Amino acid sequence: MRGLVLAVAIAALAPVGAARAQTAADSAGIRAAALDYIEGWYAGDADRMTRALHPQLAKRIVQTPPGGQSTLGEMGAETLIGYTRNGGGRRTPVALQRKDVRILDIFEGAASVRVDAAQWVDYLQLGKWNGQWKIVNV
DSSP: OHHHHHHHHHHHHSOTTGGGOOOHHHHHHHHHHHHHHHHHHHHTOHHHHHHHEEEEEEEEEEEOOTTSOOEEEEEOHHHHHHHHHTTGGGGSOGGGOOOEEEEEEEETTEEEEEEEOSSOEEEEEEEEETTEEEEEEO
C-alpha cells in the first residue's frame, strides 16, 4: 500500500501534458505572433498586425479614473488593425519602445504570453488556428 501511495504522489507531481510537450516550432510560432503584434503596432504595419490576430480577437481593458467608476473598453481585430494602419504606435519614440515577450504557458493548442511594451503590459491568449498561432484575446 505504501508503494502505491508513493507512486500516486509521484504521478501527481509529474507535469501536466508531459506527453504533449511544446515543440520548438510552437514556441517560435507563438513568439512570432507576439512580435508581429507589438512590432507591427510600433511600425504602423497593418499587415503584421493582421497576421498576428485571429479575426474574432477580443481586446479588453478595465479603466478606472481617479474617484470614478470603472469602465470596460473593448475592441476587435478590425479596429486594432485600423489603429495600427493609422500609425497609433508610431507615436511612441523608438528609445521608449519595449517589446519583451515572455511565453508563460503552452498546453496543446493554447498559449499565454506576456508582452511588456512602452507604457503597458499586455497578456495575450493565443490559439493554434488552422496550424498557425493567432492572438484571440488581449
